[in-house]
Amino acid sequence: MDTGYVLGFSDRTFADFFFEELNIDTSVSSLFDGRGTSKAKRLRSFIENAPASVVAKALRKLWEYRESMSWPSVGIRDNYFAVVAIFEGASDHIDSSAFEAFEPSQTLDELIAAIRRDLNAKKPEAGLDRLHTYCMKRFASLVRKHEGGECGENDALHARVGRYANCLPRSAISPKCRSA
Known part of the structure; x- marks a missing residue:
C-alpha cells in the first residue's frame, strides 16, 4: 500500500468491495476519513477507527480477495494473520514495549x-x-x-x-x- 493502491482496486471497486462484503458505504462512513483520499490512506483510517471485530472481518475478506487474484503470498501469510488475530483478540502476543529504563540502573x-x-x-x-x-x-x-x-x-x-x-x-x- 506504499503507493496508495490497494490490491488493484479502483475507487469504485474499493467502495463496491466494502459495501458488498461488509455493508459499509465508504462515501458516507466517517471510518475512512482523516488520513487522506488515496485508497491506502482511507484503509489505514478504517483500520484505526473501526471496531476491532469489523477490522478483522475486513482483513480476512481482503485476503480472500487477494487469493482470488492468485497473487503470491510466500512469506507474508503468517504475519498477516498474526495481525488479524490481534484484532480478533486471539493473539497470545503481549506488548512489553512500554517498559523502558527511565533512569540508569x-x-x-x-x-x-x-x-x-x-x-x-x-x-x-x-x-x-x-x-x-x-x-x-x-x-x-x-x-x-x-x-x-x-x-x-x-x-x-x-x-x-x-x-x-x-x-x-x-x-x-x-x-x-x-x-x-
Missing part, C-alpha cells in the same frame, strides 16, 4: 528483563509483583523529576501517583479529572 534493567521474560513465557500473573515494583520506581522517578522531592520507602503506589498528579499543570489534566 542495573536493578531497573534486571526488573524490566524479568517482566519481559514473564510476559514472553505467557505468565503475566507471575510478573504482576514486578510490575508493581516497576510502577513504584517509575512514579518515584517522576516525583523526583517534577517535584524535586523524594518518595518515602513506605509510600503506597497511589500516594506516589497522587504526588505526581499534583505536579502536573492544571491544563494537562483532563476536564473529567478536574471536575472530580
Whole structure:
C-alpha cells in the first residue's frame, strides 16, 4: 500500500468491495476519513477507527480477495494473520514495549528483563509483583523529576501517583479529572 493502491482496486471497486462484503458505504462512513483520499490512506483510517471485530472481518475478506487474484503470498501469510488475530483478540502476543529504563540502573534493567521474560513465557500473573515494583520506581522517578522531592520507602503506589498528579499543570489534566 506504499503507493496508495490497494490490491488493484479502483475507487469504485474499493467502495463496491466494502459495501458488498461488509455493508459499509465508504462515501458516507466517517471510518475512512482523516488520513487522506488515496485508497491506502482511507484503509489505514478504517483500520484505526473501526471496531476491532469489523477490522478483522475486513482483513480476512481482503485476503480472500487477494487469493482470488492468485497473487503470491510466500512469506507474508503468517504475519498477516498474526495481525488479524490481534484484532480478533486471539493473539497470545503481549506488548512489553512500554517498559523502558527511565533512569540508569542495573536493578531497573534486571526488573524490566524479568517482566519481559514473564510476559514472553505467557505468565503475566507471575510478573504482576514486578510490575508493581516497576510502577513504584517509575512514579518515584517522576516525583523526583517534577517535584524535586523524594518518595518515602513506605509510600503506597497511589500516594506516589497522587504526588505526581499534583505536579502536573492544571491544563494537562483532563476536564473529567478536574471536575472530580
